[in-house]
Amino acid sequence: MIYQDISGLIQKAVEKELIDQADHIYVRNQVMRLLHLESFPEKVTHQTNDFIPNILEKIIAYAVGNDVIEDVFDDKEILTANIMNCLIARPSVINETFYKKYEESPQAATDYFYSLSKNSNYIQMNRIANNIHFKADSAYGEMDITINLSKPEKDPEQIRREREKKLQIDYPTCVLCVENEGYAGRTGYPARANHRIIRVPLKGESWYLQYSPYVYYNEHSIVLAEEHRDMKIDKNAFERLLTFTDQFPHYFIGSNADLPIAGGSILSHDHYQAGHYEFAMARATDAFSFTLENFPKIKASVLKWPLSVIRLQCGEKEQLLQAADHILQTWKSYSDDAADIRAFTGDTPHNTITPIARIRDDMYELDLVLRNNRTSEEHPMGIFHPHADVHHIKKENIGLIEVLGLAVLPARLKDELAEIKQFLLGHTSDVVKYHQEWANQIKHEYGTISDSEQVDIIIEKEIGKKFARVLEDAGVFKERAAFERFIKNVNK
Template identity: 25%
Template sequence: MIQELDTLLTQDEIQLDIEEIILKNKDNKIKGWKDSMNYLYNFSIKSGYIQEERLKLNIILPLFYKHQYDIGFQVTINCSKPEIIVGQVVGAAHYSNFEGECVICFENVGSEKRKGLRAYEFKCNQSILFRQFPPYPYFNYHNIIIDKKHTPQILSRNTIIEMLEMSESMPSYKIASNTDRVGTGATNLAHRHFQAGDHDFTVFYAKPLKEFKINNGDITVQWLNYPCCCLKIIGENKKLVEEIVFKLFNSWRNGTFETLDVSLQTCSLMSTLNIKNNNYEFLIFPRNAQQPRFLTSSTLQCIKKEFVGIFELCGFAILPGRLKEQLLQLNSILTLNENQLNDQLKEKLNQFGFIEFYDWLSEYYFNGFDNSKSIYDNLTFALQKSFLIILSDNSPIKLNQFELLNSWIEQSKILE
């Protein structure tokens, strides 16, 4: 019998309750994972681990469609979590006060420092993983899935196998992995983990620029018309999808590309089982850790200094909370300066400590200013435009680099 939610429930009791929920719904996998996550989410709210009030501080802008891709991008300003910049110490106690070897180690579950944290353990491809909610979820059912063993984040064929296995056991849920190279998304490379959630990501609606049919049409590989390079592998046969994904992953990782440092090659990944057609859909975003070549450009560093992660690659921008106040202050400065781009604006920005925004305002705000909208609305529009450029900045293959993409496909030998 599933117990009533009680903040005193131990990790073992929570584990048994979730196992019971999943067993009860063994013939309805979707209901099983959703009910079990609702149970854990409600406990995490009641225990105070998820700070729901802080989530209400976040700003979610309307979907952004004014671009060439004909899909809606979601830009958010996340005011509930600190801005995490590699090389800088995070001030929030959650990130600096932990048990075990790092902040996501299993030793934190139910510990004195994380009294309200509980998790669900499960076996996947011979590994013991556990999933837990972060204190500040980005969207519906946002979970972190973590190796119970503190082991480094290293992408391999097993990563692909595990993602597909989890997709099979949790249909429609999105399983994602950041990279294993500094500067390409992951903030914790010391401990292997996945990101996951039930968000309706923009990238799944992107149309193909080019399409390849493999194994008599059993597998489709699409190069998507999207700001950053993404290959979408579609197929009903899990093993075939795994083989094609691994060939592409391995050839990107170990291939020969004249313009790229192969030692810095890596990928961001996402997998799901589409319940509408029973196809696995696996996304590969090629990455390269060469800096600053494939980092957010200097003009856009004022918007996002953090590395771009997998959810953002999928079209869900997670911009720092400081922008909430900064946009209001920029609105005031521009109003004082009669919305003019001149030396006086530069002086005012410098006076108020906003000089790093000058080039951004020049390129993204004044360029394309809409007189029918307010200054603030034009600022948020510039923010949305900037996100698409940030995605492109972080991609080692641009939309017009057909030769580089074709070289990758050829070296993978998926068409043989």
């Protein structure tokens, strides 16, 4: 079977245009070497016809069963990536192809690279398919909800190895560094032999485009600086975002905030996230418009959105950049005790912005989400962070993706929600204690339900309402009057 699997894998790589038919002998020999095979039949009948990730799983099972590798997570990941590395071109060739496609159109270029990243198994499509995804109505529009099941569980041997082999290795410096391209991986560090990135200069600096290996939305991409440096939100960041939309007008691009709690999970490497997807926040309507007195060409509004968002629109990039920077600088030093907002504790800053850029109707559009990361005795995880009463659904940081209206919820919810559904159906259940009050509230509102499909609809609706509450907690202005006080300060 291994010969059929290898032949099938190579045939699929040809069909997906990862390699040319003329390369098949060379590629086969490279894969044979990785599997410790010294010969290959002259003729293979009934080659495996399946998707690339499925064929890879069969080959890895052979490798484990024949003592090529141990049945350990990292060993399997490293071999999988190395096999696929035999089937994709070098970075220079991929970049050259990307920019030839770009001459046709920016979308043709990203279509090519996205397909390559999926077909090369860098984007883990089989694992992503495990995620639970649905849309839920809310007072702010239709939200995206994802229960994240794509990250595989580590086996006990993997955990033991990581504990015993914990080495002080600082290469690559982090998982976003350019040095990850083609890196084989090691115990406790991801395999990236099949990883490729595209050179995308921004503002005279070397930046790179790659896709997330666990995409949460269509063409979920990461744009990263070549230099390993901390995240920083400033005028230069705004300009890079808008410059990127010039180069890829079909993509939005945004940045996590640059402070803990309000920021994302990786603040140590300057990067943005982009993609070809319309989030709920992009569809949000104006709560009210206002005038920026020093920037008469700017159309400014506050969005009807649970977080505190200023939307700026203008056909002139420089005017938009100046206006955005003025709002940022004003916000960074702004305090309002009535709204529980303080810009500093001693020398520690609390105010920053999560920015999102796009081109809409031939206009530049920049959304500025005002963030604050201050904590208190009542809210030790953050005053403008999900509060304790919603932690049973979501207590992690509200990063860019959540800000835009996509909830990435923990895997534990799959089984926990199943128990709540049994409870609502009147069956024996074991509802986790921290969900019990919520489950009781749902049952009180809807009563005992006999239809399991109706229970699914109710649970999805209630999760959407909870996620809206999560985002409301992260909003810095709970009332229009407080927002207007800030705008008045902007116009001083």
